[in-house]
Amino acid sequence: MKPRIAVLGCGYWGSNHIRTLKALGALYAVSDANPARAEGFASEQECLAIAPDDLFSRDDIDAIVMALPPQFHAGTAIRAVESGKDVLVEKPVALTVADAERAVKAAHDHGRVYMVGHVLRFHPAFETLKALIDKGELGDVRYIHSHRLGLGKFHTENDALWDLAPHDLSMILAITGTEPLEVHGEGAAILDNLSDFAHLHMRFPHGLSGHLFASRLNPYRERRLTVVGTKAMAVFDDVEPWERKLAVYRHAVWQDSGQWAFTANEPSYVEVEQGMPLTRELEHFIQCIETRAEPRTDGNEAIMVLKVLTAGTVKHDKRRR
Structure with missing residues (x-):
C-alpha cells in the first residue's frame, strides 16, 4: 500500500x-x-x-x-x-x-x-551528467556556470536569486560535493526593491570556481548548466529537445612554444533516458x-543552499513610486 x-x-x-x-x-x-x-x-x-x-x-x-x-x-x-x-x-x-x-x-x-x-537533481540529463563526472569522463572539474533566464514570475517575497537559483545551486553543490569558500553576489532591481537580475560568483576548494546568473526579466528562456573539466566540457541545456539536452565537447587546449593553442571539436550528444x-x-x-x-x-542540502543564497543576497533601497 x-x-x-x-x-x-x-x-x-x-x-x-x-x-x-x-x-x-x-x-x-x-x-x-x-x-x-x-x-x-x-x-x-x-x-x-x-x-x-x-x-x-x-x-x-x-x-x-x-x-x-x-x-x-x-x-x-x-x-x-x-x-x-x-x-x-x-x-x-x-x-x-x-x-x-x-x-x-x-x-x-x-x-x-x-x-x-x-527537482532538477532528478532530471535524467543531470543524473547522466553527474554519472559522467563521477566516472572521470570530464577529468577534474575546474569551472561550473549556470544560466536560468526568463520572463516572470514575480513574487512579493522572493527576488530572482531566491526564486530561480536554488535549482542550479543544488546541481552545482552536488557536483562539487562541498559548499563554497567564498560567495559574492551582485543584483539589479528594476521593478521594485527586489533583484530582477542576480549574479553569484563562488570559489570552492581545490581551485574550482562557479558562476550563476538568474533573471526573471529576460526576453528569452535559457536553462543551461555548463561544466568545464580538464578532459572535456559538458552542457546540460534543458531548452533543447531530449536528444540534444546533454552535449559533451572534447576540445583540446595545449601550449606550443610558449603560446596557447586549441582545437574546437563538434559536440557529441549523450543519450538520456526520457522522464519527468x-x-x-x-x-x-x-x-x-x-x-x-x-x-x-x-535537509543538509537545503541548509547549504540557503547559506549560499543568504551570502549572495544584495539588498536594495525601496524605490520611490
Missing part, C-alpha cells in the same frame, strides 16, 4: 504535485487556505479536501508535500514532523538559515523524512517514506 500523502498548497506548483501524486497512486488529500480551491482539486482528483489546521492531527495521513509561500514553510514543516508526518518542502524551505536549521533538526529529532524540492523530473522526485520521496532512507535532497 502506497503512503497516504497530502498536498498543502494548491497553487501553480502545488497543482503539479497533486496531479503527479495522483498518477503515482499516492494522493490522499489536498489542502489550501482557499477552501474552494481545495474542493475543486479534491473533486477533480477524487481525493479528500482537508482544512490546513486539520491536516496535522489526522492519523490517516503519512506525509505532507508543502508548496506554500516560503515564509510559511519552516513553521509548517516543524508542526508536521512534530505530528509524525514526513515532509517534502518546496524551495526555498525558509527565508533564513536559522529557520531552516530548526525545521531540519525537528525532523531529525522526531525521526521523520525531510526532503527539499530541488517531478515524477522521479516524488517516486524518490515515496521510496524514502517506505524505506526510511535519507533523501538525495535532504
Whole structure:
C-alpha cells in the first residue's frame, strides 16, 4: 500500500504535485487556505479536501508535500514532523538559515523524512551528467556556470536569486560535493526593491570556481548548466529537445612554444533516458517514506543552499513610486 500523502498548497506548483501524486497512486488529500480551491482539486482528483489546521492531527495521513509561500514553510514543516508526518518542502524551505536549521533538526529529532524540492537533481540529463563526472569522463572539474533566464514570475517575497537559483545551486553543490569558500553576489532591481537580475560568483576548494546568473526579466528562456573539466566540457541545456539536452565537447587546449593553442571539436550528444523530473522526485520521496532512507535532497542540502543564497543576497533601497 502506497503512503497516504497530502498536498498543502494548491497553487501553480502545488497543482503539479497533486496531479503527479495522483498518477503515482499516492494522493490522499489536498489542502489550501482557499477552501474552494481545495474542493475543486479534491473533486477533480477524487481525493479528500482537508482544512490546513486539520491536516496535522489526522492519523490517516503519512506525509505532507508543502508548496506554500516560503515564509510559511519552516513553521509548517516543524508542526508536521512534530505530528509524525514526513515532509517534502518546496524551495526555498525558509527565508533564513536559522529557520531552516530548526525545521531540519525537528525532523531529525522526531525521526521523520525531510526532503527539499530541488527537482532538477532528478532530471535524467543531470543524473547522466553527474554519472559522467563521477566516472572521470570530464577529468577534474575546474569551472561550473549556470544560466536560468526568463520572463516572470514575480513574487512579493522572493527576488530572482531566491526564486530561480536554488535549482542550479543544488546541481552545482552536488557536483562539487562541498559548499563554497567564498560567495559574492551582485543584483539589479528594476521593478521594485527586489533583484530582477542576480549574479553569484563562488570559489570552492581545490581551485574550482562557479558562476550563476538568474533573471526573471529576460526576453528569452535559457536553462543551461555548463561544466568545464580538464578532459572535456559538458552542457546540460534543458531548452533543447531530449536528444540534444546533454552535449559533451572534447576540445583540446595545449601550449606550443610558449603560446596557447586549441582545437574546437563538434559536440557529441549523450543519450538520456526520457522522464519527468517531478515524477522521479516524488517516486524518490515515496521510496524514502517506505524505506526510511535519507533523501538525495535532504535537509543538509537545503541548509547549504540557503547559506549560499543568504551570502549572495544584495539588498536594495525601496524605490520611490
